[in-house]
Amino acid sequence: MEHTQKFDGSTTSDGNESADSDAGRLVGSDRVLAVLKELARYPEGVGLEEMTRVIGSPKPTVHRALSSLRRAGLADQNARGHYLLGDEFLRMAFAHHEARPEHVRIRPVLDELAARFGETAHYAVLDGHEIVYRAKVDPPTGAVRLTSTVGGRNPVHTTGVGKLLLSLQLPTSAAVEEWIGDEPLVARTPNSLCTAEELYRELEVTRERGYAVDDQENEVGVNCIALPVYAVSPTVPSGALSLSALTYRTPLDVLVDAVDEIRDVLGPLGRPHE
Structure with a gap:
């Protein structure tokens, strides 16, 4: 024995x-x-x-x-x-992080977006009921910056990147209910979507328009727009990019109006392909 x-x-x-x-x-x-x-x-x-x-x-x-x-x-x-x-x-941690293929390919995009908009650009992936930030670029100027960190986590249902990626995995209301399970979704702010019905409607809209938004749902005073990133697979997003902004500096409607500009910066990384 x-x-x-x-x-x-x-x-x-x-x-x-x-x-x-x-x-x-x-x-x-x-x-x-x-x-x-x-x-x-x-x-x-x-x-x-x-x-x-x-x-x-x-x-x-x-x-x-x-x-x-x-x-x-x-x-x-x-x-x-x-x-x-x-x-x-x-x-070991930094060597592993720097060697991730998606991190290497997405970094120039994050650099350009952060410089162009003067706000913070993230790249994040799904991990269960949370998203994990794999890369972050702060704007080159500005005294106030976001507290997010590489390796940090946030709930899927309160973040733009989380809802964007979830919308591609949960096509039905039944799938959303099963994903939520028995544990209630926690409200991070008064704007958080915490019921299966609310979340399903949001995911449906997200699929139709091809991008997700976070309207102060994870943190009061911060909003974001998120788009898929195809850095590894040509057909399945490896993660999502978000441009996160302080609401007083860059309101959500400004980010939404700039979605085509953000897509242009993403280029081929933002489109599925054969």
């Missing part, structure tokens, strides 16, 4: 430590990964006491997880004794 070594020195049979004896408690590799993810929240570093409190495991156990990450170069310790993400982790 196989045994699996745990961080606290004990063993379990057949590798079922998480499912059987430690249900609800982080063990083994799950704990190491939880510590790694938590480190990302502290760019200035975090002490062992704070990490122990957040992770909810004994201090020696968390310390051993941190030591494992340090040996792999995925964590480091600064002069104050605080832990933070290691250079090797950052090297």
Whole structure:
């Protein structure tokens, strides 16, 4: 019978430590990964006491997880004794991100749109009920900028990119209801569309016009227009581009009026092809 070594020195049979004896408690590799993810929240570093409190495991156990990450170069310790993400982790993350084919191809488009409109351009993809930002370009000028980050997430139903991509996957009201499931959609602002009926109508309109809008549905004071991007497959969007703007600076109707101009900048990346 196989045994699996745990961080606290004990063993379990057949590798079922998480499912059987430690249900609800982080063990083994799950704990190491939880510590790694938590480190990302502290760019200035975090002490062992704070990490122990957040992770909810004994201090020696968390310390051993941190030591494992340090040996792999995925964590480091600064002069104050605080832990933070290691250079090797950052090297791998940035190298992987820069090598994504869609990121490389879409970046010049984002640069041009951000410079031309003086607003923020994003490229994002679907991940379940969330969208993930793969690239972001802020305008070259302007004191006020958006807080979105590469790797950051937002709900699908409150974002232009999310609704644009969802419209191509959920053609019927039944499909929308199934996608929503039993968990109610959360309203981020008073404008958020949170019922199956509202969302289906919005997706239907989005499919017909070929672009989506976010009318202050994810964040008050911010709107956007989103279009599909065909960076990998000639027929299926790899993600979506959004031009996100502060409403007082660039109202939504200005973005909508510029949709053809945005399509021109996208060029072949914005059209399905054989």
